[in-house]
Amino acid sequence: MCQHIEPKGNRWYYRRRIPQDCRELHRDPQSKKAPEQVYFSLKTADKAEASKLAVSHTRRFDALWKAHREGNVDPKISMAQLQAAGLSPGDGAKYPDLDPVTDFIDDLFDRRFDQWEEPSEPSRQAMMTRDMLMTGNVPKTLSDARDKHIELGKRSKEPKQVQQFERAWAILLEVTGDITLNNLTRDHANRFVRKVITRGKGPNGNGPATVERYLKQVSPVITTAIREFELSMNNPFVGVVIPNKAEGQRKPRESFTSNEIKTIQERCRDKNDQRRWAIAMISDTGGRVANVVEIAGQRAPGM
Missing domain, CATH: 1.10.150 (DNA polymerase; domain 1)
Structure with a gap:
């Protein structure tokens, strides 16, 4: 079963808690609040399609948060920084003198420093964000x-x-x-x-x-x-x-003996859950795992 999806009306929605150390990436440009979770419509009524979309979004968020924690340079982090400021790639070239643009660049490069202090060396991530703002090119x-x-x-x-x-x-x-x-x-x-x-x-x-x-x-x-x-x-x-x-080809796996198959089937009947139904069906039919799992899932109560 896919995580992070839930039904609402005739649509499926994605809901996931944002780790505390990554909430800054999702700050709302209007309210300036850092949300505790992401929640949005997957725009489909089909559960299977919603599950596929949710897996893709989960992978995207995992990669974004991992890059943020490890200090990796990632255009998704730059995009999140721009969105949090209400900006888009290329806005720096279109509106170079607007306060939101100049203020964002000052904050990005830590230019609001005491006159007696040296500014810090800009990070590679900051340079990528600046380039995206000024050129509109997203790596x-x-x-x-x-x-x-x-x-x-x-x-x-x-x-x-x-x-x-x-x-x-x-x-x-x-x-x-x-x-x-x-x-x-x-x-x-x-x-x-x-x-x-x-x-x-x-x-x-x-x-x-x-x-x-x-x-x-x-x-x-x-x-x-x-x-x-x-x-x-x-x-x-x-x-x-x-x-x-x-x-060359490695030695093929040895087949189960009749007694081993009988023991497996007995354990499947004792356990009597979805996984064991699939195992028992494979042992009886020799069917492909993907097809058997699909059939077992369709026969599972409540599914």
């Missing part, structure tokens, strides 16, 4: 690349592929954070490969074939972004080295 991030790829219909609609796509991108964002595309490097690609390997349950982690499948969920997205956003960069995921790729 593209990994999330922007992912969203553009989906918007263009390039992601597979097959359920298993969608699940693998989401897992791959969750791992990538865990490795890199939602960084700007021009800061994406070969080192990030290599770290992604190592992270995918270590996620495997076997003694040697995931094999080369699994790593290659995960790379195919990431590399085409970066290629799409480079083309659509007209970026002057190479795709660091192209030609990345997969360790032990020449070792």
Whole structure:
């Protein structure tokens, strides 16, 4: 079940508490109050669609708050700073002499200092915010690349592929954070490969074939972004080295014995919950996990 969604009338809404140390990013430009939660309509009556949208918003907020806490340079932080001041990218070029613009820049660069004190060195985040205000150019991030790829219909609609796509991108964002595309490097690609390997349950982690499948969920997205956003960069995921790729297919898993299957089914009947229904159905039918889970969910009481 997806978190942070709730029904209201015939629509689904997103509600989530904002951590205390991140509320400044969501300050209302009119009231100047820092809210305790985000709450807005997902503009859909379909629960499945609302869940997908909520996952996307949750990932976006997680990346924003993580970047803020770790001091990473993130255009979403700059956008939040501008919105909190009632400004938009490019306003500095349109209205350079208006008080809201000049006051914002003075605060941003800590220019309201005592005449006997030296101003502090501006942070990289402050420089990015100033550039966005004055030029209107908003740097593209990994999330922007992912969203553009989906918007263009390039992601597979097959359920298993969608699940693998989401897992791959969750791992990538865990490795890199939602960084700007021009800061994406070969080192990030290599770290992604190592992270995918270590996620495997076997003694040697995931094999080369699994790593290659995960790379195919990431590399085409970066290629799409480079083309659509007209970026002057190479795709660091192209030609990345997969360790032990020449070792071939690993030894397949051994099948359960009849007695083991019988024991599993007995435990499923004893537990009698949604997960155990799915396990029992798989043991009886040999069906695909995604299809069985969907059927089990439809049969769950109250769902």
